[in-house]
Amino acid sequence: MLQIKNLEVEVENKKIINSLNLSVGKGEFHxxxxxxxSGKSTLALTLMGHPNYKITNGKIExxxxxxxxxxxxxxxxxxxxxxxxxxxDIEGVKIIDYLRLLLEKVKSIEPAKALQIIxxxxxxxxxxxxxxxxxINVGFSGGERxxxxxxxxxxxxxxxxxxxxxxxxxxxxxxxxISHKIRELYEQGTSILLITHYGRILEHVDPKIVRxxxxxxxxxxxxxxxxxxxxxxxxxxxxxxxxxxxxx
Amino acid sequence: MSELTVQDARSIIEGxxxxxxxxxxxxxxxxxxxxxxxxxFFEAPHNDPIIKDPLDYIAKAEEEMYxxxxxxxxxxxxxxxxxxxxGIAEVEKKYIAGxxxxxxxxxxxxDFLKDWxxxxxxxxxxxxxxxxxxxxxxxxxxQFNPYESKLAAYHTxxxxxxxxxxxxxxxxxxxxxxxxxxxxxxxxxxxxHIIIHAEPNSEIHLIEGCTSxxxxxxxxxxxMTEAYIGEGADVKLSVLQNWPEYVHTRPMTRARxxxxxxxxxxxxxxxxxxxxxxxxxxxxxxxxxAELNGxxxxxxxxxxDLGGEMNLDAPGARGLNASKSVIMDKSSVITRGIIxxxxxxxxxxISCDALILxxxxxxxxxxxxxxxxxxxELSHEAAIGKIREEELFYLMSRGLKEEEATQLIVKGFVNPxxxxxxxxxxxxxxxxxxxxxxxxx
Ligand SMILES: Nc1ncnc2c1ncn2[C@@H]1O[C@H](COP(=O)(O)OP(=O)(O)O)[C@@H](O)[C@H]1O
Ligand SMILES: [Mg+2]
Numbered sequence: 223m224l225q226i227k228n229l230e231v232e233v234e235n236k237k238i239i240n241s242l243n244l245s246v247g248k249g250e251f252h253x254x255x256x257x258x259x260s261g262k263s264t265l266a267l268t269l270m271g272h273p274n275y276k277i278t279n280g281k282i283e284x285x286x287x288x289x290x291x292x293x294x295x296x297x298x299x300x301x302x303x304x305x306x307x308x309x310x311d312i313e314g315v316k317i318i319d320y321l322r323l324l325l326e327k328v329k330s331i332e333p334a335k336a337l338q339i340i341x342x343x344x345x346x347x348x349x350x351x352x353x354x355x356x357x358i359n360v361g362f363s364g365g366e367r368x369x370x371x372x373x374x375x376x377x378x379x380x381x382x383x384x385x386x387x388x389x390x391x392x393x394x395x396x397x398x399x400i401s402h403k404i405r406e407l408y409e410q411g412t413s414i415l416l417i418t419h420y421g422r423i424l425e426h427v428d429p430k431i432v433r434x435x436x437x438x439x440x441x442x443x444x445x446x447x448x449x450x451x452x453x454x455x456x457x458x459x460x461x462x463x464x465x466x467x468x469x470x
Numbered sequence: 471m472s473e474l475t476v477q478d479a480r481s482i483i484e485g486x487x488x489x490x491x492x493x494x495x496x497x498x499x500x501x502x503x504x505x506x507x508x509x510x511f512f513e514a515p516h517n518d519p520i521i522k523d524p525l526d527y528i529a530k531a532e533e534e535m536y537x538x539x540x541x542x543x544x545x546x547x548x549x550x551x552x553x554x555x556x557g558i559a560e561v562e563k564k565y566i567a568g569x570x571x572x573x574x575x576x577x578x579x580x581d582f583l584k585d586w587x588x589x590x591x592x593x594x595x596x597x598x599x600x601x602x603x604x605x606x607x608x609x610x611x612x613q614f615n616p617y618e619s620k621l622a623a624y625h626t627x628x629x630x631x632x633x634x635x636x637x638x639x640x641x642x643x644x645x646x647x648x649x650x651x652x653x654x655x656x657x658x659x660x661x662x663h664i665i666i667h668a669e670p671n672s673e674i675h676l677i678e679g680c681t682s683x684x685x686x687x688x689x690x691x692x693x694m695t696e697a698y699i700g701e702g703a704d705v706k707l708s709v710l711q712n713w714p715e716y717v718h719t720r721p722m723t724r725a726r727x728x729x730x731x732x733x734x735x736x737x738x739x740x741x742x743x744x745x746x747x748x749x750x751x752x753x754x755x756x757x758x759x760a761e762l763n764g765x766x767x768x769x770x771x772x773x774x775d776l777g778g779e780m781n782l783d784a785p786g787a788r789g790l791n792a793s794k795s796v797i798m799d800k801s802s803v804i805t806r807g808i809i810x811x812x813x814x815x816x817x818x819x820i821s822c823d824a825l826i827l828x829x830x831x832x833x834x835x836x837x838x839x840x841x842x843x844x845x846x847e848l849s850h851e852a853a854i855g856k857i858r859e860e861e862l863f864y865l866m867s868r869g870l871k872e873e874e875a876t877q878l879i880v881k882g883f884v885n886p887x888x889x890x891x892x893x894x895x896x897x898x899x900x901x902x903x904x905x906x907x908x909x910x911x
Contacts (some may be wrong), residue, residue, distance in 0.1 A: 270867050273859070298869035310864040314882030320865075323878060328869035407602060430903070 223248045224269075224382055225414055230279035231261075231268050233439075237278070238264045239440040246382065250262060251414045251427070254450070256437030257459045263416045264440070265308050266386045269415075270304040271297050284382070299328060301381030305371035307417075310356035317349075317370070320358055325377060339377070347373045347399065364391030371404045371421070375412075377428055383407055384415045389423040401426040421451040443468040474611075476512060476524045481889055483508050486628045494597040494889065498606055507626035510616035514623045520745040520773060521718060525619050527690040530604045554623045566595040583647075586653070590638025591674075593647065596663050599634035605635065613696045613724035613751075621720055625661045625692045630813035632662030632693070637672035646675040646892055659690040665772050666707065670700040670728070677895070678709045689717045691743070697725035697757075713743035715770055725749035727758040727786075736763040736890055741901045742774045747778030756784035756813075763887045767906055768801030768831060778807040782816035782846070789817075794884050795824040797831040798906065811846030820850035825857060825883050827876075827907070879902045 224246040231239035238261045244350045246252050256262050268275040269282060271294035281288050288352065289297055312320075317458055321340050325331040333341065344354055347369040357428055368388050375383055388400050408414050424432065431446035436444040436454070442464060444450065463469050474482070490496070516524065523588045583593050589632035593604075600606050616623040633649060668674060693714070693768035699705050713719060719742070727733045739746060752760040762778045780789035820837040837850040857879050865875035883901050888896050 271864060292862060295866040295869055295871050298867055304867055310861045311880060312861050314885040315878055320878060324868055324870065327874055
C-alpha cells in the first residue's frame, strides 16, 4: 500500500530525512519511535504532502502510484489521513459546519445524513452537541485536540492512518480511548503508521501485530517487534543506539 | 467637471424641490428646509475622493404620484427577483412578520405591520410621515447640518423615500422588521431619509437591505439615518448591502444613545458598490452602549472607506467598533474608527481584522483613541494578514479542495460579527461569500 524508497527530504535547505525506506502493507500496524528531532513529524508531513517539505530524492508510492508531486487534498482523497502532532486552530469555523462539509465533499454524504452521523460518532469520543458548535481546536485541551483528530479519522475511515504522537499532552482517560479507537480503525481494515514515544498507546492493541521502527537523524536505524518497545522504554534511546553502533 | 453651470444646477434642484413638494403635499417647514439645504449645497465643502462633482448625479424625481402597492404580490416580477437575490423571498415566508419594501419612493406594508401599529409601532414612508406626525419637525435633520458637506446638503434638498420608524415607550417588538430599498430609476441619486425614534425602554431590530437591478448606471445612493435611542431602549440596526459594481454609496448615519440604552449597528457589505464611504457618528450618554460592526467584502476595484466616530459623553458610556474585511482582487479598504472618551469611567475598543486574499488588494487602518479624562479605558487591536498556510493545509489534508477550504476559512473569519443576523440571512450571506471567494481565485 505505502512504499517509501530511498527518501530524502529537505526543509528550508536543510536535509532532515535521508535514505529512508519503509513499506506498510494493507492491514498492517507500524510504529515509529525515535528521540525528539529525529525527523518523525517531518516524515509524516512529507507523506501528507506539506509544501515546505521538499523531496530531493527517492519516492513515495501509494496504491501503486508515485505521489511525490500529488497535492495534499488529492492524497487525502486517495485515502491517506494524518492525525497531526499539533492540530491547527481555525477561528470562526464551527466543528459541525466543517464536518458536514467534509462528509459532503469527501465522502459524498448528503448534509441531512451527515447531521445524523456526526453527533453519534462525536459522542464516541466524548464530544457533546455543545462541543460541536465550538470553533475548530480553539481553546481545546490536549486531550480534546487529539480526540478531535480521531473523530475525523473515524468519519473518513482512511486506508492509511498516520498518527503523529496521538498520546502526547493527553490525559490518561483520553489516552485509553484513543488507543481503543486506533484498534477499531485497524480492525476495520485501516493500515496504521503510529508515531509515539510511549508503549502505553498500545494498551488496547495486540502487541504481536505491531512492527516497530526506530528513527534517528532522519533515518530508520532499527526495526523489530514489540520487544523493541520494551527495551527502549527500559533503557532509553541513548543506550540502545550505543549498543547497536548506530551513533556513527 | 460637470457640464452644468451653477445656474443650471440651481434651477434643476429648484425644479426637483418643487416637484417633491407638490408630489408629497409637504408641510411648509420641510420645503423651507430643502431650500435652505440648496443654498448650503453651493457653499458647503466637498472632499470626496471619488465623486468629484455631485452635479453629475443630480436626481430626476418622478412627476407622478408613486403607485399604490398594497401587498408583496403586487410587486413587479423583476422586483421580486431582486428580493430573491437578497434572500428575502425565503425569509419572508418564515417571518411573515415585518417586511416593508421600498421601491424608490413607495412603500409596501403587510398586514402584520398594520396590527402592530395599534400597539405603538409606526412604520411609514417618510413622505407620509412628514405630513402626518408633527414630531418629525423636532427630529428631521437635527443630527446633521447641511453646511457640513455638499453631499449632506444635496441629500437634504432632494431627499426622497426612506422611512419613519417609531417605537412607543416600553414596546418590545419581538421579531426583526425588514426594510428593503431597491433602486429602480436610472440616473437617479436615491436619497432616502430614515429616522428611528425608539422611546424609552422600547426594543426593536431593524434589518435594512439594499440592492438594485442591473440596469441602473452611475447611480449614487445617498441615504441618511438619524437614530434617537431613548433611555433604556435597545435597538439593533442591521444593514445588508449588495450593490452592483457601479453604484456609489455614501451612507450617513448618526445616533444619540440615551442613558443605559443600547444601539448595535451592523453593516454587512457583500457588494459595497464601486465606492462606499461612510463616517457614522454616535453620541453615548451615561451607561449607554454603542456597537458599530462592519463586515466588508472588497472585490474588483471597489473602494471602501469606513470611518466611525463614537463620543462617550457621560460616565459609564461604552463603545465598540469592530470590523472584519475580506479584501480580494484589486480592492482597497480603509478603516478609521475614532473613540473619544469625554467623561470618566468610559470604555472603548476598536478592533480591525482583515484577510487579504490577493497581493494587489490594499488595506489601511487608522484607529483613533482620544481621551479627555484620566480614568477611561480605551484600546485597539488590528490584525491584517493572509490566510495562514498551516490552517489551509490542515483543512486540505482532510480532502477539501483549496477553494472549499478557503471559503470555509473566510466564512469563519466573518462569522463572529454575524451574531445578530437572522439565520436565513446568514445562509444567504455565506452563499454570496462563497461565490465571491471562488470568483476571486
Ligand atoms: N518547518 C521547519 N523548519 C525548519 N526546521 C524544521 C522544520 N520542521 C522540522 N525541522 C527540523 O527538522 C528536524 C526534525 O524535526 P521533527 O521532524 O519535528 O522531529 P520529531 O517529530 O522527530 O521530533 C529538527 O531538527 C527540526 O528542527
Ligand atoms: Mg514530532
